[in-house]
Amino acid sequence: MTRLSGIVAARQVPLRARGRPSPQEMMIPPRGFQTGARSLLVTPSDLLSVAGAMICRVGVLYGYYAAADDRDAVSAVVRADDQPVGTGFDQLVIKGIDPAIELLPAEALIMGRDHDEVTADPRRCALIGMVGDGEVVAVSLTDTFRDELACFDKTLLNDVAVGWARSPQAFYGTADPDPYILADFLADLAGLATRARTAGHRLYCWICP
Known part of the structure; x- marks a missing residue:
């Protein structure tokens, strides 16, 4: 594991057999989730406020x-x-790259869209589940980003990383990120997107302080 410019990069975690939760522990109502006796109706503003609250914590x-x-x-x-x-x-664990905030400029560059178009997709950072009062949050990434990243010319990821590192919207209040670290992350994320697309799977991100 390497720490540079406030970002910790970790390699992919190998796929292993997993246990399945009981139906009572599954939290997927159409527009919200439940935890114990508490229910939350999820709106677009809720999604960003939850993500924003999470990234303010140290060591997420x-x-x-x-x-x-x-x-x-x-x-x-x-x-x-x-x-x-x-x-x-099949996962990639990292510090310092929140899907709602820091990842946005990279999404825009890879998809060739402006930020408003990227964030307009209702699947982007949609809250799909939560443990307790936010000990762990799971959000979705968009299928469009998965497909664009999987098909993206991998030789251009270094150029994307340079533009991403220079984006004023990303990594606000932190030391300037190293483009080489960002390029490595994008390459690993592109591999994850490719495998997911081939398997007909979708991309997600869990957030844990």
Whole structure:
């Protein structure tokens, strides 16, 4: 594991067999989620406020991972086997790259769209599940980003990383990120997107302080 410019890069976690949570532990109502007796109706503003609250905490981990669907993705964080979050899923764990904030400029560059177009997709950072009062949050990434990243010319990822590192919207209040670290992350994320697309899976991110 390497720490540079406030970003910690970790290699992909190998796929292993995973336990399945009980139906009572699954949290996928159509527009919200439940935890215990507490229910939350999720709106677009809720999604960003939850993500914003999470990134303010020191030492937040972000696990980008692939799952068959939303219900399968929730089982990465709501576990019945006492294993660490994300165990058994094809995933990439990192610090310092929040899917709602820091990843946005990279999405825009790879997809060739402006930020407003990227954030207009209702799948982007849609809250799909939560443990307790926010100990772990799981959000979705868009299928469009998965497909664009999987098909993107990998020889251009270094150029994307340079533009990403210079974006005023990314990494606000932190030391300037190293483009080489960002390029490595993008290459790993592109590999994850490629495998997910081939398997017909979707991309997600769990957030854990």
